[in-house]
Amino acid sequence: MKNYKVQGNIKLQGSVTKEVIEKAQKKLEKLRKKISKRQDAMYAHGKYSMLVCLQGMDTSGKDSLIREVFKDVNARGVVVYSFKVPTEKELKHDFLWRHLIALPERGKIGVFNRTHYENVLVTRVHPEYILGENIPSIKSVDDLDDTFYHNRMDAINNFEKHISDNGMIVLKFFLNLSKDEQKNRLLRRLNIEEKNWKFSPGDLKERKLWDKYQDCYEDAINRTNKDHAPWYVVPADDKPTARLIVAQAIYDALKAHDDIEEPRLPAKYQAEIENYKKELNDE
Structure with missing residues (x-):
């Protein structure tokens, strides 16, 4: 599976040494501050939002990456949704409904921990799940x-495409x-008591279906990699580097929208700033 987007200023290392980890962490610390500053500007600007979609096999590091x-x-600027098995109410709607109502409002970053792509990944590996949606044209898994x-x-x-056309910056990451x-x-989950x-025994069952999942991911990524909603295939064996790649992509996407800027105080108020200061100081 190829990398659909490559961060030119990040060099992946062949082995994960302490030095490599520390270097990645320092770069990440700087990027976090830059992302925060750009999100503040996006919030004040009020015209764009961002959707970050995270997909990956179990243990790929989605939770720790978000953290x-x-x-x-x-805290007001980022909202995280972790999508689990659809609820009874969610199954009474089309498969995109629960994702649509979870989209971030203008100015905010929304993070989908597992996403609408579960509907063409997990359900493709386990087609029997689709039957719970009660789609009129689907009588059995043979359909x-x-x-x-x-x-x-x-x-x-x-x-x-619809949400992108309406001001949402869409980024999709496969760990x-x-x-x-x-x-x-x-094994680490089993060996370390805390x-x-x-760990879930279901992890082992899903692991047996590894190759099928990989085929489904490749097909989905090939068919849905678009300029307005690009996929980033991120090497995830090295968590610090994976986090750095994702952070760099997010910052680059925010920076690319150079019309995002904090609004200025209206001229009539700007002219009165000294008077406002005097009024407060004279209290």
């Missing part, structure tokens, strides 16, 4: 062919974890 990348962003999922991808493309590294991380709660 580390957005640590310095004002769920490639055309069905490709039509859903077309709907996703239209959805992302590309190796199967060997997933094994190491699952990490045991993160």
